[in-house]
Amino acid sequence: MNKPIELKETYYRKDAKGALMAVDMIRPADLLEDEMVHKIMSFAKDLSAQISHFKNDPFTDLSDVDHLDDETVRKILTLGTELSSKIAHFNCHTIGDLSDFDAMLAQKHSAWWRGKKGNCTYTSVDGLQRIEMQVQTSVDLGLELRFAKHLVEECLNEWDADECLNKWGADARPEIRAIITRAFDSGKEGKVDRSELFLLLRLDIDDPRWNEAMRAIREAIRVTTSKEYVRFYERDTLEHPWRPVIIDVAKT
Template identity: 45%
Template sequence: MQNATLEEKSAEGIVVISGRQFMTNSKGGLDPIDAVKPQHKLQDQTVRKCIAFALDLSAQIGRFRGHTVADLGALDAILAEKYEVKIGGPKGNRTYQTYDGLMRVQVQVSDLISFGPELQIAKSLIDECLIEWSADSRPEIQSVVTRAFNTDREGQVNKADIFMLLNLEIQDDRWKRAMEAIRDAIRITGSKEYVRFYHRKSVQDDWMAITIDMAKA
């Protein structure tokens, strides 16, 4: 019975030892609950409440995504077997729509891309170009190059700016070799599937996304 009480109290961040209540601090120690400032208790309670809702919602979204993928997969199988019709393009992108044209589900497959060691060769060639062009090169080219090869917190280069370099029309042979090295560096390491939902009030209206992203809700 005592263990059940301790477990119930622990969910609120409170530990009971010999009838006394404690709160675990950030160093793993125990502080008497009476010694904890009221604002710290309030913050602790509020964060625990928000996290509890967030965990529950995250689990619901996970189940929702699983059901959605299963339902669409079942539809694909029925169409393929019964009607010999396959929805989607060669990359696996698919669009499903209601009969009245007011609701739509889109499945988009994006390649996961990384870069091999050829990227460092490209960087060296580009650096040579920039040093030689320093007096004449346009600032925007230098800016794109800087952004492209600046790594983020995970040590990854900025893919969008790397690909932007490929679109620059520069005739220098070293630049062309650098762009060829970038193309050789591209590795397709897998793919990720995104499911998006849309609706509209009439066929004359624009599609509106059904937002499931908290940052955009």
């Protein structure tokens, strides 16, 4: 814990560069973030220790499960279920705390403080503890993609002497055409490679049909599911590498 240090009636705390900074000079939002990070990390480390104990306890060793008696298996199952419940409870509260913190800052600044997708990092003032929240989304593509493909094919067939591709050198034009062709290649499984498709959105091509096709691609993108992941890290000093605090029975 980065406890304040009193010097000449002024309280200081170490910042992320290791220098002492007067507490009064630290932004209130940073102090709130620091308090939240330390609180969550304290629970995370305690829970990680419980998981490690469960995994390493000879009593819960399942390497020879066929020879364990029924009562022992039931006790291990009970312990595992209780631990799983703790993990779920901790994850729920952690995501709630992080979301509440974001909402508070968003209200204060009249804008979303973090990324729209929820991917963000929370760090202690001293830079020794860090929490990362990532949002993984699943995307489907709608029927607008067919319209986009039709327009793009029109462009490829009618561009006169690569007129719309002149901003790239002659050597680059075949590659640009290859990118466009690969984007709509459904492959053996009949599915479009989204990464190839999204590359098209980065190409700046001066053609109204092209721009309409890119708009259709954007409208075709539909987020179907979204899942949040929280990861925890700490380090002993600013020179040390980050060390994960694992909250996962399977990985401990």
